[in-house]
Amino acid sequence: MIRDQHIPIMTNEILSFINKKKNLSILDCTFGGGGHSKKFLEKGHFVTAIDQDDNSLIFAKQLKKNFPNIIFYKNNFKNIDLLDFDTKKFNFILLDLGFSSNQLDDNDIGLSFKKNSELNMNYLGGDLNAYKIINYYDMEELKRVFYVYGEINQAEKLAKYIINQRSIKKINTNFEFIEVLRESGVNFRSKKIHFATQAFQALRIESNHELENLEIFLKKVHSFFEINAYLAIISFHSLEDRIVKNYFKDNKVKKNNTFQNNKDWGYEILTKKPLTPSKLEVIENNRSRSAKLRVGRFIN
Ligand SMILES: C[S@@+](CC[C@H](N)C(=O)[O-])C[C@H]1O[C@@H](n2cnc3c(N)ncnc32)[C@H](O)[C@@H]1O
Structure with missing residues (x-):
């Protein structure tokens, strides 16, 4: 139940x-x-x-x-x-x-950066999800998502790094994505919040067309x-x-x-x-x- x-x-x-x-x-x-x-x-x-x-x-x-x-x-x-x-x-x-x-506790949706799960973040049942965004969006689309929805100033730097990493190996899980964020060299404005918060927010907004x-x-x-x-x-x-x-x-x-x-x-x-x-x-x-x-x- x-x-x-x-x-x-x-x-x-x-x-x-x-x-x-x-x-x-x-x-x-x-x-x-x-x-x-x-x-x-x-x-x-x-x-x-x-x-x-x-x-x-x-x-x-x-x-x-x-x-x-x-x-x-x-x-x-x-x-x-x-x-x-x-x-x-x-x-x-x-x-x-x-x-x-x-929905936050549901590992199949994978909204949390505290637990590992397949990259998804779709809680409204459409076709899009974080896996598709991260592994298939082009440079401009990735930049838009992180800049507009994540308010990440260095969105272009992040997009370039993601594209580089996924050409070596697809990014499959939340923890793999967090590792990419950590290694990207991007300066997340995150004194009070976890450094992955903005990027997760961006992917969630885009995945669900919020x-x-x-x-x-x-x-x-x-x-x-x-x-x-x-x-x-x-x-x-x-x-x-x-x-x-x-x-x-x-x-x-x-x-x-x-x-x-x-x-x-x-x-x-x-x-x-x-x-x-x-x-x-x-x-x-x-x-x-x-x-x-x-x-x-x-x-x-
Ligand atoms: C913050 S929760 C609402 C909790 C609710 N007020 C309660 O007291 O239990 C948001 C809910 O809105 C739903 N939701 C978000 N966007 C939606 C949309 N565009 N269409 C339908 N449901 C949506 C989510 O599935 C989620 O169950």
Whole structure:
């Protein structure tokens, strides 16, 4: 039996936006182990949940035994407009981005640089993975991945070194890749973090099309709101947070209550600065330390 190890993040902050409301229709686009969904169900709300992970389907079935008001769709949230929802409008939509602790612990996915595993990092089930990127991407593509997604200044030097090493022998595992990073001579800006963090982040973002999924979703989500609904997004790295921040800014309702860019909808931004977890939450759940929550109220 798979056990859900994932602790939901910033649940009090999320619930605070809807604490007096009843019987809401909520769309949880990143169900994971169902931590947030369970909190919504306990408050008597109705949950429509999405996740691409097979294990989430199992967790959703378990949750449904006690809370019948949940319906689960195994899919990518970028396909929100293709799903055959019972309800098409929601009062609250949540994205808790990235991967779950269960996925981090899964050696077949290999997201961790602390454990050895085959190079993969794909947790969303597409065709791409870290092995293909490292062993088959050309110089320019590798440079882009490490520069844009890893924010590694010496991305070109790293790409050249990888291409040289893989011509001698394919790079098969996480530990082999870490060895390549170590020997590359690249100066990773890593005083506080493990030196492989940025390169792993880059490969994970590329393998799962993380930023593209978010951007596609944000282009569609406005069609799914009830009046005065909320969009809440938790992100875990600056590249994601920048997309969310700009999305709210670009669609902010102006002071004279008009909308931007000929749209007939917009958001009141409820978090001028992103909310972050309390010190206590970070102590209790170290994984929450980099979380940033932004919330907007949908107006049309
Ligand atoms: C941080 S976890 C969410 C945990 C969840 N809120 C909980 O409390 O258990 C992120 C989840 O989102 C899923 N996910 C990430 N990107 C996705 C996407 N584009 N489409 C569908 N699911 C996605 C992952 O599979 C993972 O289960």
